[in-house]
Amino acid sequence: MKTMTCRQLGGACDATFRAETFEEIAAMSKAHGTEMFQKGDEAHLQAMHKMRELMHEPDAMQKWHEERRKAFEALPTDSL
Numbered sequence: 001m002k003t004m005t006c007r008q009l010g011g012a013c014d015a016t017f018r019a020e021t022f023e024e025i026a027a028m029s030k031a032h033g034t035e036m037f038q039k040g041d042e043a044h045l046q047a048m049h050k051m052r053e054l055m056h057e058p059d060a061m062q063k064w065h066e067e068r069r070k071a072f073e074a075l076p077t078d079s080l
């Protein structure tokens with residue numbers, strides 16, 4: 001298991017997510033983002049706006065995604 005925060009994944013808070021794979025942690029982050037969007041959390045809405053801007057340039061979004069994947073893979077495995 002590895003741990004990343006919402007902020008490390010491009011979000012706006014220090015909520016933590018633990019997962020075995022980057023895909024799992026990305027899904028957790030997305031669910032958290034959806035919840036924060038539904039709550040109208042301003043800080044998360046601003047972070048989402050920045051993400052939408054990246055989506056206008058496919059290469060930028062892909063680069064961003066790969067940077068997060070590399071950050072996840074570089075993390076040490078959590079000690080129990």
